[in-house]
Amino acid sequence: MFEEAQYFAPIAAQDDGSVVVELASSHPGFADPVYRARRNAIAGLAMHHRRGTPIPFAEYTEQEHEIWALVSKELAAKHARYATAEYLAGTARLGLPEARIPQLEEVSRLLEPLTGFRYLPAAGLVPLRDFYGVLADGYFHSTQYIRHHSVPFYTPEPDVIHEVIGHANALASDRYAALYRLAGAAARRVESVEALEFVSKVFWFTLEFGVMLEGAELKAYGAGILSSYGEIEEFRGMDIRPLDIQEMGTTHYDITKYQDVLFRADSLQHLEDVVGGFWGTCDDDSIARLLAVRA
Ligand SMILES: [Fe+2]
Numbered sequence: 001m002f003e004e005a006q007y008f009a010p011i012a013a014q015d016d017g018s019v020v021v022e023l024a025s026s027h028p029g030f031a032d033p034v035y036r037a038r039r040n041a042i043a044g045l046a047m048h049h050r051r052g053t054p055i056p057f058a059e060y061t062e063q064e065h066e067i068w069a070l071v072s073k074e075l076a077a078k079h080a081r082y083a084t085a086e087y088l089a090g091t092a093r094l095g096l097p098e099a100r101i102p103q104l105e106e107v108s109r110l111l112e113p114l115t116g117f118r119y120l121p122a123a124g125l126v127p128l129r130d131f132y133g134v135l136a137d138g139y140f141h142s143t144q145y146i147r148h149h150s151v152p153f154y155t156p157e158p159d160v161i162h163e164v165i166g167h168a169n170a171l172a173s174d175r176y177a178a179l180y181r182l183a184g185a186a187a188r189r190v191e192s193v194e195a196l197e198f199v200s201k202v203f204w205f206t207l208e209f210g211v212m213l214e215g216a217e218l219k220a221y222g223a224g225i226l227s228s229y230g231e232i233e234e235f236r237g238m239d240i241r242p243l244d245i246q247e248m249g250t251t252h253y254d255i256t257k258y259q260d261v262l263f264r265a266d267s268l269q270h271l272e273d274v275v276g277g278f279w280g281t282c283d284d285d286s287i288a289r290l291l292a293v294r295a
Contacts, residue, residue: 008124008143008157011043019044019123027156029148042145046121051139055105055121058144065100067152071161071229072098074153078232084212084219086268087226090172101160104142107168115177119168128187128200135184138177140167153229156256166223170207175268176221180207182279195287198249199279205248205263206275211235212265221271224259231258238262243270245278246290 010022021039029035038061045056076098079088094110096102102110108118120134122141131141142163147155155162170176186199208224218236225231239261241247248263265271 009039011047011124013047019047021124024156027148028151028154032148032150035148039145043123046123046144049121051120055103055108055119057103057105058101060101060146063149064146067146067149068101068161069099070152072096072165074229075165075227075232078229079226082220082232082235083226084214084221084268086173086175087170087221090176091169094169094172096164096168101146102164104144104160104164107142107164111168111171114172115174117168117171117177117180119163128196132184132187132196132200132203135180136188137184138181140171140180142167162223162227166227169226170221170223175272176207179272179276179279182276183207186279186282190282190284190287192284192288194291195282195284198287198291199282201251201253202245202248202275202278204253205251206265206271209259209262210265210271211240211262212271213267218264228258234258235262240264243274245274246293249287249290 009024009027012020012022014020019040021036021043023030023036023039029039042058045058049056076091079091083091093114096107096110104119104121111117111119116138118139119142120139122131122143124143126141134141140163142160143158144160146161147159171180183199183203187196190196190199207222209222211218211220211222211225213219218240220226220232220235225235238259241261241263243263243265251261253259253261265274
């Protein structure tokens with residue numbers, strides 16, 4: 001799997017103002033010139049976007065809308081079994097379209113009246129501090145492209161299915177949205193690179209890959225699990241550990257594989273107390289102490 005700010009295909013701006021997305025040779029769309037051209041055009045939309053102006057309209061093909069419809073339907077069935085009640089309530093509240101890819105502007109229009117969050121288009125990699133920092137202002141950076149049609153249930157990078165189905169449904173919950181804002185405030189507050197990475201790792205193991213007990217059942221609330229057709233069936237069999245800030249902030253993860261170490265909150269209140277409490281108060285000194293214990 002991937003991390004928002006690390007696992008993007010590099011983007012190169014050309015002298016003529018056009019944009020080229022440098023897909024790896026292992027990418028499912030690498031040898032498809034039509035897909036490559038669409039990726040370049042969609043990246044160009046974000047490159048030229050200025051915050052505060054409407055998000056440019058991305059033209060999608062019928063085939064791309066069909067991928068959304070297929071994956072959206074399959075994920076919804078899995079969410080009914082595996083997602084937390086709070087995430088499902090967010091999904092019901094947001095009411096994303098099921099048959100076509102929503103424009104990011106449309107996602108913002110649905111989300112803003114609920115929790116104040118708005119989407120920002122991202123061409124590719126967004127520097128960690130900006131990606132996390134703007135969460136404090138209620139902005140969420142999101143890619144606009146969709147995965148290659150040859151493998152509808154797989155993507156090597158975060159696409160619009162991950163960003164919108166995974167994250168927007170969570171951002172439609174007041175309680176999850178508050179946690180995203182706290183993560184953003186923490187990213188703004190810390191100064192050292194080490195502390196920022198620590199904050200981002202806690203985000204990774206919670207809002208991307210977090211799981212939670214509901215009664216006796218383990219459910220998922222992390223966007224990375226809930227947008228992954230394969231991982232959502234596997235997470236209960238992973239190495240599930242108790243929620244621990246120091247361990248989350250220092251555990252190494254491999255973005256190219258299923259996450260095999262996951263951290264379990266005992267309840268949403270527990271997550272808010274431990275992780276919200278950490279993000280709400282952490283600073284360079286407190287994180288340096290957590291890192292020193294580990295070393
Ligand atoms: Fe994500």
